[in-house]
Amino acid sequence: MSQERVPAIPVSFEGVRRAGGGRRRYWKSLDELADTPAFLEFLHREFPEQASMFGDPKGRREFMTLMGASLALAGLTACTKQPEETILPYVRQPEQLVPGRPLYFATATGHDGYARGILVESHEGRPTKVEGNPDHPASLGGSDVFGQAHVLGLCDPDRSKAVLYLGQQRTWGDFRAALREPLRKQQAKGGSGLRFLTGRNTSPTLAALMRGLLADFPSAKWASWEPASRDNARAGAVLAFGEPVEPQYRFDRADVILSLEADFVSGHPASLRLVREFAARRKPTGEKPQMNRAYVVEGSPSSSGASADHRLALRSSEIEGFARALAAELGVAVRGGVAHDWVAPVARDLKRAGSRALVIVGESQPPAVHAIGHAINEALGAASSTVSYTAPAESAPGVEAKSLAALVAEMRQGTVELLVILGSNPMYAAPADLEIAAALDEVPFRVHHGLANDETAARCHWHLPASHPLESWGDLRAADGTASIVQPLIAPLYHTLSDLELLAAFREGEQKGHAIVRAHWAGELGGDFETRWNRALHDGVVAGTAFEVKAARVKLGAWANAPLKPEPDGGLEIAFRTDPCVFDGRFANLGWLQELPKPLTKITWDNVALVSPRTAAELGGVAVEQTASGHVTDLAELSLGGRSVVAPLWVLPGHADGAVTVHLGYGRSRAGRVGSGVGFNAYALRTSDAPWASGGLRVRKTGGRARIACTQDHWTIEATPHEQAAERHLVRAVTLAEFAKDPHAIQKLGHEPQPGLSMFPPFEYKGHAWGMTVDMSSCVGCNACVTACQAENNIPVVGKDQVGRGREMQWIRVDRYYEGPPESPETYHQPVLCMHCEKAPCEVVCPVAATVHSEEGLNDMVYNRCVGTRYCSNNCPYKVRRFNFFLYQDWETPSFKILRNPEVTVRSRGVMEKCTYCVQRISRARIDAKNQGRDMRDGDVVTACEAACPAQAIVFGDVNDPESRVSKLKAGERNYGLLTELQTKPRTTYLGAVRNPNPEISGTPGEKRHHG
C-alpha cells in the first residue's frame, strides 16, 4: 500500500486550491468541491425531480385534469359541516390537574445503563415531550436525541403487547404456571442451572432484588452485558489504580483538553454535562476573549473531533504509540512511544496548563491507553482538579465481555437449564465469535423480557412484554452515582410488567413496581422517609447519593513497558462505533432517529462503510453518483477473520487513512416496521476480543450499487460560482488570536448592507419582537435541537425514498461545513431554521396570504389558508420551508395519537410548513404573563431547540428589550446574519465561530491563512 502511487484524492478539487490566497472556502460535500452537475441541480432547484415533471407533455395534461377535478372537489368541501364531537370529562379529576395545562414530572432515562435526568411534559396524562432536568448532574437541563425520542419509544406501534410462547399468544398466568416446575427444580439444586442476563445495570433496586434472588439460589449467576462495552475503561482503571474506578471529568475547570479517541460529545455517560461545560468556555466576547483548547486524536471522525481546535486523524491502533510518546514527553516512565510532530507542542501546551489540563481516553482505546491517560493526568496535577475518581455506578462492575462469554460457554456445555434475559438482545448484538444462536438452543427453558419481539425474543420459548420506563417505576444511577427515581407518566398501555416486577415475581409473587421501589428506598433513606421520597420524586434526584471521591494513585505496572500489539499485516483496520442516531440498534425502530441526518455524514436511514479520500482511491475509487432521488454508491464486501458483510462505501473527509469505520445498530431483522432490514449488520464482523477496532480487514468492491439518502447537499444556499460563495460568508470563523487582535474580525468578513434600501416601509413593533442567536462557536452538532423540534411540532417522518428526493421535513437542519483539504478539514456546524426575516421574501409572493408578518415580527404560517403553491419556498433564499408532498403524517396508528403535541396543528398533504419559533410556547407564556398581570420577562419563552441544546448555543428572546440575553448577544462582536445583503433582515442571526488553535502546530487555520 505505498501511498505515492495513488492520487491523493479521488476527484478533482481544484476549487480548494483556487480559493487560496488568504480567503477561507467552506464546502459541504465532495460533490460541491468538484462542482458535479448533480450538485448544481440540487443547488438551483429545490426539488430537482419534481421540477422537471412539467417538461413532459403527457404529465402536463394529466396535471390539468387533476387540477380541474381537485378544484371542483375543493369547492364542495366548503359545504360540509363539522362532524359532531363529544367531550369525555374525568369521573374523578386528579388533583393538581388543570385540563388544558400540561404538567411536568421529573424522571430519568437510562442511556446505556446510566441515568439522564429528564422532565416529561404530560397533557392530561399523555407524555408528549421530554426536556432535560436542570437539577440532574448528568443533564443540567440539556438533552440528546435519544432522550427526545423517549416518548416515541413509548408509542412505538411495534412494541410487544402480549406474552408469547413459541410465537403463540399466552397470558401471564400461563407463564407463571409454566415457570413453576423448572423453578422448583432449580430450588432443589440451589439454582445451579439458573442464569440471568441483563444489560448494564445501575438500578439499586434491581441490584437488591438480584442479590436476594442469588441468595435464594446460591449457585445461580447473573451476567450483565452491553454492546457498547466500557470494559476497556474499567480494565484501564484496574491497571492504573488497582480498582475499577470511574473518572469524573470537570471540563469547566480544564483550559486544555486532549481527547484520545474519546467522543465526549455523544459517547460518554456524562456527555450532556461535559458538552455544557465544554461549550460554556467556547463563547468568547470582545473584551479579553478567553477560551479552552481541545485536541482530539481519533480515527473515525466524531462530533468531538469536529468541535476541537485541533484534530489529528490517526488509526485507532496508532493512538497508543502517540499516547506513549506524549506520556514520555511529560515525564511519565512509559515506553514504546511512536514519534509524531504533534507530541512536543501538545505536551508543552498540557504542561503549561498543568492542573488545568485534562486527558480523556475513549472506550475504543485499549486498557493500557486508559492507564497512560490516568498517569498523564496525575503527572500534570490534573487529578483532583479536572478529574476525580469515584466508584463505578454499575451494580455488577465486571468485565462485561467475559461475563457474556462465560455464560455462552456454560450454555454450550448444557449446564444452563433456565435462562432469563432481561432487556438485552444478544441474538442481534453479541460478538460474532460467540455464535450465540447455537448456544441458546442448548438451553431447555429460555425466557426473554423486553420492549419488542426482537431477534432474541424469536429465539426464546417465552417472550414477556416489558413496560416502557415511562410506564413503570424504577431507579437508576448517573455515572457520578447520583440516583434518580424513575416514575411512570402513564399506566402501561398494554399488559406488560417492568423488569423489577418480573424479578420480584420470581421470589415473592406479584408486587407492584411502586411498592418494590418504595420499599427499597424506605430502607435507604431512613428517617422522615415520606418527605425525602417526595422530594426525590419532585427533584428527579435523590439528594446526597453521589459517590464520594476516592483517593487514587497511579501505580506503574507492566503496561508502562508493554510492547505495542503488533499490527496484523495486510489489510485495513476496521473501527466499530455506535451509531449517532440509533446507537447500538435499540432505537432502530424510531423513525425520528432513523431519519435524523447523522452529524458528520448527513446520511439518513442507513449505515455505510466510511473511508478516507485516500483509502477510497486505493480501493480503486468510490463512485458516488448523485441523482435526483438520492446518492448511489459502490457496494463492497468487508471480510474479517472469515466473516463478511456487504456494505455501501462512503468517502468521509477527515477519516484516518487505511481504516474503515462501520456503525453498529443497523441490519436488524426484527426491529419493526421502521427499522427491520435497514442498513447492514456490522455486529456480524465484531468479535469479543476486538469490540472497537481490529486489523486485517479485506475490502473488495462487489460491483453492486446501493442507494443512500444523504442530505448534505439538500437545501444548499445558492451561491455559485464559488468566488461568490466566499463573498456571501455563510460560515464565519476566526482564530482566537485574530479575534483578540480585532474584536470585529468576524463582522469584517462580510459587508453589512446599507440600511434603508428596502422599498417597503419598515414594520413597527410596539410590544415584543422575537429573535434568536445561534452560536457556531459552541455548537457541537449533536442534533438534539432537530429531534426536539420534531417532537414539539408534530413533524412527520417521510422515509428513505422521500429523503433521497430532498423532501425531509425537519424544520431545523444542521448544515455541516468543511474548510480546508478533504484529508484533514476543519468542521463547522450551522443549525439553520426559519430566519423570520423582517422583509421576508416568502410573504410577498403568497397568493392567499397564508404566510404573513405578525405583530411581533414572526413570519406566521397559516396552514388552513395554504393551498400549496410553494411560491414561498421558491422565494426563500435560506431554503427553510418544508412542503407536505404527500400525507406524510400517520393519522391512523392509534398509539401515535397520544404522542402528538395538542398545542400544534397536525398538518396534512399539500401544506407548506416551517419553523414557527415555537409560537405555541410564545402564546402560552404571553397568556400566563397577562393572567398574572405582568409583562413577559426574558426567559419566559424557551423554544424547543433552545431548551434541548446541551451547549446552550441557541438563545431566544425579545430583541425589543435591550436587556434581554438575545439583544446583548446580537449587540456583541460575533453577531452576523446570513445573506443580509439581500435586505431580508433576518431575526435569526449567528455568532461566528472562534477556534483556539495552538500556533506551535503547523497547519493550523491561522498558519494556513498567513502563509496562503
Place this chain on the structure above:
Amino acid sequence: MAQVFPRAANDFARASLIVGGLVAASVLGTLVFVFPRSSYVTRQKEARAQPVPFYHLHHVGGMGIDCRYCHTSVDKSAVAGIPPTKTCMNCHSEIFKESPTLEPVRASWREGTSIEWVKVHDLPDFVYFNHSAHVNKGVGCTSCHGPVDKMAFVWQEQSLLMEWCLECHRAPERQLRPKSEVYSVQWQPPSNQLELGRKLMLAYDVRPQVTCSTCHR
C-alpha cells in the same frame, strides 16, 4: 310554414338571458357568501340534546350556581373544563338520588366511565382559543355564550366564524365589562358601554392581537 314565435319572443329571449344570468349569479353568491354563514352550517342557536338532560336554566338561572363551580379551569387554562362526574355527585348523591333521569350520572360514577357530552362550541382543530386570556381581561361568559341561564339544553349563541372573533379583537371596547361582572349572567351593557370599554381597556391593559398566529399555529 307560419312562424311559431312572435317577434316579441326575441326580446323575451334576450331578457331571459339577462335575468337568468342574474339568477345564476345570486344563487352562486348565496352559495359562496350566505350559505357558509347560515345557521345550517354554523349550527348557531341550535339547542343540542345531551346524554343527560342537564339544564343550565335550572342550575344557573334557578339556583344561581356560579359558572366556575363546574367550569373550574376557565380562568387558568385554555379550556373552561367540563366538570367530572364527581362534581355532579357532590349534590346528587344527596338530592334527586333516585331520579331516573340521573341514572347515566350514577352509572358513570359507579362504573368509572365518562359521560359523553356533545360538544356545542366546536372550533375547528386549527383554532387555539384560550378562555383564561378572555375572562381575565374582562370578557364575560355571556358575551360569547349568551343567556346560559335561560337555556335548557345549551345552544351556540354566536356564529363562531372568524369574522365574529375579529370584530371583537379589533374593537374590544364593545364587549368589555368590569372583572367583577365577568361571571354574571345578569350583566347588561350600560348605555355608555363604549366609554366604559375604553376605560377598561386601559385599566386591564387589553391589547388583543389580530395576528394569524394568535389563534392559528
